[in-house]
Amino acid sequence: MHASEDTAEQIAALLEGIVRRQRRATKDGVGASVTHGQFRLLRTLDQADRALRLSELATQLGIVPRSATSVVDDLESAGLVARRPDPGDRRATLVTLTPAGTEVLTTIRRTRRDAMVTLVARLTPEEQSTLHHLLTRLAQD
Incomplete structure (x- = not known):
C-alpha cells in the first residue's frame, strides 16, 4: 500500500470515529427513539421549509420510495411528522413536521453541536479554522 493510500485509510477511519461520536451524542441526547435515517428525514423536511411529497423525500434522501414510506410511518406513529x-x-x-418533530430536531441539533464544540475545543482557534477550511474543501462536489 502506498503512503497516500495508507493516509487516506487513516483519515477515513478517523472521520468514521468522529461520526460515531456524533451519533452516540444524539442517542444520549434524545434516546434511541430517533434513528440516523429518521433524523435525516426530519432535517430534510425542516430544510425544505414546506411539506414534501413522499417521492420528493425519497429523492432528496437518495432512498427508494418504499423506504421513505417506512420511515415516515415510524415518525408519524411517534407524532413527529404528519401526512x-x-x-x-x-x-x-x-409530509410535514409536527411541533413535536421540530422540538426533537432542535434537541438533536443542539446535542450534536454541543458534542462537536466539546470535541473541537481541544484545538486552537487557528487549528479550528484550518480544520473547517480543509473539511469544506473535501466536502465540495
Missing part, C-alpha cells in the same frame, strides 16, 4: 393529501394531486401525500 395530508396533496391539494394539487389527489393521488399524492404531503
Whole structure:
C-alpha cells in the first residue's frame, strides 16, 4: 500500500470515529427513539421549509420510495411528522413536521453541536479554522 493510500485509510477511519461520536451524542441526547435515517428525514423536511411529497423525500434522501414510506410511518406513529393529501394531486401525500418533530430536531441539533464544540475545543482557534477550511474543501462536489 502506498503512503497516500495508507493516509487516506487513516483519515477515513478517523472521520468514521468522529461520526460515531456524533451519533452516540444524539442517542444520549434524545434516546434511541430517533434513528440516523429518521433524523435525516426530519432535517430534510425542516430544510425544505414546506411539506414534501413522499417521492420528493425519497429523492432528496437518495432512498427508494418504499423506504421513505417506512420511515415516515415510524415518525408519524411517534407524532413527529404528519401526512395530508396533496391539494394539487389527489393521488399524492404531503409530509410535514409536527411541533413535536421540530422540538426533537432542535434537541438533536443542539446535542450534536454541543458534542462537536466539546470535541473541537481541544484545538486552537487557528487549528479550528484550518480544520473547517480543509473539511469544506473535501466536502465540495
